[in-house]
Amino acid sequence: MADLSTFPITNKWPAKNPDIIQLYSLPTPNGVKISIALEELGLPYETHRVDFGANEQKSPEFESLNPNGRIPALIDPNGPDGKPIGLFESGAILYYLAEKTGKLIPGDAAGRYETLCWVMFQMGGVGPMFGQFGHFYKYAAEKVANNSYPMERYRDEAKRLLGVMEGRLKNRQWIMGDTYTIADIALFPWVRGVDVFYGGRDVIGFDDFPAVMDWLERCLARPASSRGIDVPAKE
Missing domain, CATH: 1.20.1050.10 (Glutathione S-transferase Yfyf (Class Pi); Chain A, domain 2)
Structure with missing residues (x-):
């Protein structure tokens, strides 16, 4: 089982299955880019709703993963070299997922x-x-x-x-x-x-x-x- 304890965000939003991608998001235009990509790619993931009404995106736990305090953010327990990686900014996450799988992006x-x-x-x-x-x-x-x-x-x-x-x-x-x-x-x-x-x-x-x-x-x-x-x- 993957150890995500080095990511403080998991203290506020515990992972039920730390072996799959952890997505911290909301169904906004930026947020759903990532859930749609994950669905297209068939990658298993666990979602955590970040409550804007409670200003959770500005909590220390969330900002430990994204210092800019914006959704979406993501932890992949199987990142480069098999090590967990935390990511933010939806465009960067999209590119990472495409590179990881070799899908949703041209091969040339x-x-x-x-x-x-x-x-x-x-x-x-x-x-x-x-x-x-x-x-x-x-x-x-x-x-x-x-x-x-x-x-x-x-x-x-x-x-x-x-x-x-x-x-x-x-x-x-x-x-x-x-x-x-x-x-x-x-x-x-x-x-x-x-x-x-x-x-x-x-x-x-x-x-x-x-x-x-x-x-x-x-x-x-x-x-x-x-x-x-x-x-x-x-x-």
Whole structure:
């Protein structure tokens, strides 16, 4: 049995089965990237729900694994050289899982780096900009009721980014062509989130991006997506 005692986070969220991957998360766009990838890869994992309402992501135990205090975070008891490894940042975790299994990423070096470019496109662009749009459109709407600039700025940037994706996905099944990869997993929960979490479908103008919408439906139709999209479940 793996010894995870060197990870203080396990004191707050004990592992029932320390021999499998431990996932600390919530069903947010960033969080479900990892549960969906794990489902696609068929890797056994145990989930631990991090309660934002109780500010658990800022607890010393959680920050011992991710000093930035953000979900998701993960412990793999079977890391490099067979030793446990703790990871944070969803893009890094996706890449790690793809490298670990040799799946969800092209086998050739050029394809791998191109896939990684699109993962970074999500991490540096789509995630932050969509998140800021949602913040000002839904959660801080009253605070900026007399100033439309913040919402309009991030709305327009979100639309621009969707336009980039639209161009990429024309005549393509997936971001990398015929093969579903971590690039798709990184991106589609955020596109879904604009509608599901922020109610911004019409404001962003989803109908203006038909290739993206068709791709989103294909992503959501995958069995692993339906299994991973609401992980961890409410207790």
